Amino acid sequence: MACYSFLVFFVISRLLLLSSAEEESELNKTCPSFFPSCGNLGQFAFPFTNPKHPECGLMVVDNCNKPVQRNRLGKAGPFYNILNIAQDASITLEDQVFQNHLGNSSCESFENLTLPTSTSLSFHIKSNLSLFRCTDKLEKKLTSFHSTCNHSSFIYYNHPDEALPSILPPNCSLIQLPVNKNRKLDDLFNMLTSVFSLRVEVHRVCTECRWRGGQCQSDSEGNFQCANERTVKVLNDSKGNGEEFINEVASISRTSHVNVVALLGFCFEGRRRALIYEFVSNGSLEKFIYRNSSSIENHKLTWETLFQIAVGIARGLEYLHLGCSTRILHFDIKPHNILLDEDFCPKISDFGLAKICNRKESIISMTCARGTVGYIAPEVFCRNIGEVSYKSDVYSYGMMIFEMTGGRKNADVGDNGGSDVYFPHWIYKRLEKDEELGLQGIENEEDIEYARKMIIVSLWCIQTNPSSRPTMSRVVEMLEGSLDSLQIPPKPFLSSPCSRADSSTIQSILITL
Incomplete structure (x- = not known):
């Protein structure tokens, strides 16, 4: 009986491993680990993707066949020119519209740099300056930009080396804009820059999705989805020499029905065993x-x-x-x-x-x-x-x-x-x-x-x-x-x-x- 169980286990394991290898190969063809070179950016990987594989990432890099590549941080909003994508998934961008406003010393420069939020990604400006747009003059002493914009608001800014106030001043809104490292503190326009770096963080739910073999995606409303995901059932306390594990593999590998969970593969190492199911x-x-x-x-x-x-x-x-x-x-x-x-x-x-x-x-x-x-x-x-x-x-x-x-x-x-x-x-x-x-x-x-x-x-x-x-x-x-x-x-x-x-x-x- 033991020999028979081992023979069943061996035959099924070979079949399932071959099936898993073919499926993994298909998945890699669909979503490669690294995408082909894109203009001056070279190769890049998730969470970035290219227009041919929008389902394989969370930010599409466009215009690979043009001198300047660009992307959009969210589903809507402005396009930014991409200057660099680092190995740690940080990205250096240029906002051409913002550059024009700064060059003209326009009050339109003081619009908040809106960074999208989602269940998959978050963005953080590596170096930024906090400004306050207020409808009234402030009594508290903050470094002030001595001008009004459109005769309706006052712009104040905190010294870059000072901490933000714990409470937002009354009748004021917070604006955060990228700051130039070689800033001149006497000129607000020179302190700001249209070239800035963002730290891109992939949220835990997306990381776990990819760990399970799934693809992080966003639907039409920007909600997170985990496609082609697999479930891992770990049998840490398998009894005896693994009869329960062999039993489950031998049983479910014979099935194919909409009301029976599909076994995609399995792995084992010593006494640790895991079954890989379809994601439900x-x-x-x-x-x-x-x-x-x-x-x-x-x-x-x-x-x-x-x-x-x-x-x-x-x-x-x-x-x-x-x-x-x-x-x-x-x-x-x-x-x-x-x-x-x-x-x-x-x-x-x-x-x-x-x-x-x-x-x-x-x-x-x-x-x-x-x-x-x-x-x-x-x-x-x-x-x-x-x-x-x-x-x-x-x-x-x-x-x-x-x-x-x-x-x-x-x-x-x-x-x-x-x-x-x-x-x-x-x-x-x-x-x-x-x-x-x-x-x-x-x-x-x-x-x-x-x-x-x-x-x-x-x-x-x-x-x-x-x-x-x-x-x-x-x-x-x-x-x-x-x-x-x-x-x-x-x-x-x-x-x-x-x-x-x-x-x-x-x-x-x-x-x-």
Whole structure:
């Protein structure tokens, strides 16, 4: 068995490494580390880019075939001539319009040099002078430029070697302009310069994006985006000689489905192992379904979205059970292991506890229980109830859908503080008496239908006897069919939470992740 596992691991590793190398090669072709020479600037790298690859950087360097190159710091604003791009990503620019104003000693020189702000980049003038445009004369003694501009404002400036006032003078606005290193303190116009250097800082979110293999981009509104990103799952505490790592690679490398996360590659060094997945921007489902979660306030999911997530997960499990050349049993279906993309399309992840078997096999031989307390089917830890099979995933799915509808852990105490309030039992009584469900966020008849479908299907899925549970194909049919065609199942008699003593006993034999 050990030799077989090693052989599977070796073959899959070679295939995935070749695939990763080809993909990395394609990425490098699209976004090279250094761009070709551009006029007098020579080569440059991220965060700068050229017009042929605007998606590969945050500032486009233009006019490479002309004597003077230029760029724009933000999506809008003036163009600046580029004199130099240093290795530390600082950039020396020239503002030709500002130069004309200074040469004419024009008061139009005293307009603030606006530096754009974004979630990706920030800019800092390396050497600048602070000026104050005030509508009234100041009583406090600041070095003053003895003139008014347009007869409506007074310009004051701080001595370059003095600290700025802690409080902005009243009726004044702050202006920061580049200062000439060879400045003459008696002439403000000579103190300023149209040639200045900016320190360009790439923000942490962009750095992390590129570290994960993504591309930092800005959308049409200047908002940050991380394109083609990958996720790194690090297995620092792999058990034994890496069975969990081999198991996950062997399982997920066989899959290709919109509701199953894609494995792009992996790497390992000694006992440290990492899996490289596609990036799924909204993270795990658990952030959006529990009432005490901070994320749920930022993006409350509608009942329609919850329903579509439930259908997507069901389709993913249906594929794992029937759609592959071999049957894959997940054995750890829970909100934490369901990832949501930018459109809240669910993707099943984390196959560390999965089992692979022949499609014709329905019964699984297990030497020890596996899964997470609260989602484990009763037959997994109590073999007298029934045989372990793909129906164990069906049970976990049902328990998870209950938490999606209830907005809390199934075994959480109720509002009255009683320890006997268990959501599946509580909601079953409501269905039996045809009472209102009392769920949050229901606003119309469609929401009621979504909620009732999810609850009835969940009750079928958590039937104590595995043979009474539906297949995932049947689950999809029930969810997408008519509500009137669904019958309320028998009440599951072993689905209530264990006592504290029983719970501790079970947890001692279960693998809790």
